Amino acid sequence: MKTAIWLYLFLFVAFFDLHAQYPMLTPFAVSLGAAPSFIGLVMGIYSLTHLPGNLIAGVAVDRFGSRLFISASLVGAGILLVLQSRVTDPWQLLYVRSISGFVLAFLSPACMSLLAKLARDHIHQGKLMAGNGLVHTVASVVSPAAGAYLAATIGFSRSFAILGWALMLTGILALGFIKDMPSTVATVPSDSKLAKNGSFPASPPPSQTEGAPSGFPWTVFSLPIGLACAQGILAFELPLRGTDAAAIMSTGILFSIVSLGALVTLGLLFLNRYLPYKRTVFGALMLAVCYYGLASGWPLPLSVLLFALGMAKGIIFPAMTSFLLQLSGPTRYGRTFSLLSISLSIGSFLGPITAGAVRDYFSPYFLSFLALMIALALLFPRTAYKDNWHANTRAELPPAA
Numbered sequence: 340m341k342t343a344i345w346l347y348l349f350l351f352v353a354f355f356d357l358h359a360q361y362p363m364l365t366p367f368a369v370s371l372g373a374a375p376s377f378i379g380l381v382m383g384i385y386s387l388t389h390l391p392g393n394l395i396a397g398v399a400v401d402r403f404g405s406r407l408f409i410s411a412s413l414v415g416a417g418i419l420l421v422l423q424s425r426v427t428d429p430w431q432l433l434y435v436r437s438i439s440g441f442v443l444a445f446l447s448p449a450c451m452s453l454l455a456k457l458a459r460d461h462i463h464q465g466k467l468m469a470g471n472g473l474v475h476t477v478a479s480v481v482s483p484a485a486g487a488y489l490a491a492t493i494g495f496s497r498s499f500a501i502l503g504w505a506l507m508l509t510g511i512l513a514l515g516f517i518k519d520m521p522s523t524v525a526t527v528p529s530d531s532k533l534a535k536n537g538s539f540p541a542s543p544p545p546s547q548t549e550g551a552p553s554g555f556p557w558t559v560f561s562l563p564i565g566l567a568c569a570q571g572i573l574a575f576e577l578p579l580r581g582t583d584a585a586a587i588m589s590t591g592i593l594f595s596i597v598s599l600g601a602l603v604t605l606g607l608l609f610l611n612r613y614l615p616y617k618r619t620v621f622g623a624l625m626l627a628v629c630y631y632g633l634a635s636g637w638p639l640p641l642s643v644l645l646f647a648l649g650m651a652k653g654i655i656f657p658a659m660t661s662f663l664l665q666l667s668g669p670t671r672y673g674r675t676f677s678l679l680s681i682s683l684s685i686g687s688f689l690g691p692i693t694a695g696a697v698r699d700y701f702s703p704y705f706l707s708f709l710a711l712m713i714a715l716a717l718l719f720p721r722t723a724y725k726d727n728w729h730a731n732t733r734a735e736l737p738p739a740a
Contacts, residue, residue, distance in 0.1 A: 343457050345516040346409075347474050350450060352509045353413055354478035356420070356502045357443070359486030362591040365578035367495040373429035375579065379695025381433050382575055385440035386567075386687030392444020393680045400445070405453035406517050408445045413510030415442040420503030424496040453517070476605060476653075479598040487591025558717040559666065562623065562659060563682040564689075565714035569630060569707035571690025573597075573648075576703050596642050600649020601656075610654065615662035620718060622655030627711035634704035686710075 368378045400408055419439045426432045454471060489498040578590045604610070610618060629648040632639065663679060694703035 342516075342518055343454065345513075346450060346453060346457075347471070349409070349413070349509050349513050349517070350471065351474050351478050352505060353416075353446060354475050355482040355485070356416075356506050358479045358482035358594075359489070359502060360499075361483050361574055361594050362487040362578055362587055363490045363495060363498060365575065366490070366587055367499075368429060368432060369579075370495065371426070371429050371432060373432070374695075375698055376695035377429055377433075378579075379575055379691035379693075381429070381436050382571065382691035383688040384433060384437045386571070386684045388437045388440035389444045389687075390681060390684040392441040393448065393684065396445040396448040400449050400452050405449040405456075406514070408449040409453070409517060410510045410513040412442055412446040412449065413513060414507050415510075416446075417503045417506030417508075417510060420499050420506060422503075424499035424503065473605070476598060476602050480595050480602060483591040483594030483598070484588075485591070487588045491585075491588045556666065556721060559662065560678055560682045561717045562619065562714040563679055564686040565710035566623070566626075566655065566659075567683040567686025568690040568693075568710045569626065569686075570652075571687045572694045572703045572707045575691040575694045576698070579698075593642065593645055596645045597649040597652070600646040600651075601653035602649075604650045604653030605657065611657070611661070615658045615665055616718075616720075618654055618658035619662050620715065622651050622658055623711055623715050623718075626651035626655060627708050627715065630704045630707040630711065634702040634708060 364382070365378055368381055373381065396408065416439060419435055419442065423432065423435045423439075426435060450471070486498065486502075489501065493501075577593060578587075580586055580590060626648060629644055629651060632644050633641075633648075637644065690707075693706055697703055697706065
């Protein structure tokens with residue numbers, strides 16, 4: 340448990356530093372003389388180089404453990420942030436961001452793998468993963484406003500340098516306080532444990548013991564592509580409202596409002612009782628409506644639309660994860676989440692790139708709306724979307740032998 344607490348602390352610092360850059364990066368690129376299309380490339384290249392890093396991390400973390408990758412990823416990201424504080428032209432910023440995407444690709448798989456190994460059982464594993472999501476959300480609430488305040492008071496270069504040194508220090512401390520653990524989650528109880536307990540667990544559904552259901556609906560991965568594309572467009576477009584100190588501070592607060600909205604719906608635990616497919620569709624539809632409102636200029640305060648957008652994100656992301664777990668058997672979890680990561684990276688690359696190319700002609704938020712509606716159209720109802728859900732969530736143990 341002590342390792343989990345230290346890991347959460349280091350994750351908070353890492354997420355805080357990364358999210359604090361959101362309101363700073365675009366104005367910083369503008370100050371270097373970058374055009375909007377080039378800024379989109381700078382933001383998109385980060386996600387593109389994230390892709391090979393995720394693919395390598397999936398194998399490397401299992402083979403060599405998480406501790407070294409967590410430390411090296413944090414220290415490497417810190418060094419690159421210090422270098423980023425000294426860039427003098429947009430091309431240098433592009434090079435640094437491309438390397439940063441590859442280096443940080445190892446952090447999330449390593450942390451998730453270690454959290455899974457720390458779990459005593461599957462219920463404890465779910466609690467640890469929920470704790471990771473809570474740490475991520477809390478960090479994303481406070482960090483954009485803090486980053487905007489730093490940039491407005493001490494400037495971009497010093498802000499990046501401070502964040503970089505904080506990441507390096509965190510990575511060095513991780514070597515001493517984080518320890519690799521062997522997996523402790525039991526998949527099949529032994530005969531001795533069955534004899535001690537005096538009962539036998541319920542047999543899982545055939546689809547969970549034999550792998551994924553036949554005819555896996557691969558179109559579901561259009562949803563994370565559309566989500567990441569829309570999110571990348573928001574991260575690109577929102578900071579372009581202005582580059583002066585007041586505008587940067589306002590942008591940081593707006594990003595925090597989005598995270599506050601997500602925190603509200605993440606706290607509504609009763610939503611987990613509903614079918615993941617229904618929650619996913621409802622969240623995606625709510626998100627699409629919010630982006631349509633942003634594109635059409637609805638007569639609502641921007642903060643209200645962004646808060647509603649955050650609430651939609653708080654519904655759809657947990658639902659999408661449960662949805663993929665429902666569709667995949669245990670033997671396919673690794674491949675499923677690898678494809679999820681790839682889909683998110685593709686969407687995060689396409690979003691800023693297309694936004695930078697079209698913003699002179701129409702609002703990029705229309706692209707967000709279009710991407711989400713296409714994903715919803717591909718998620719037309721299927722029987723597989725509700726199969727085994729009630730069996731998996733409400734199965735009871737048989738009477739004791």
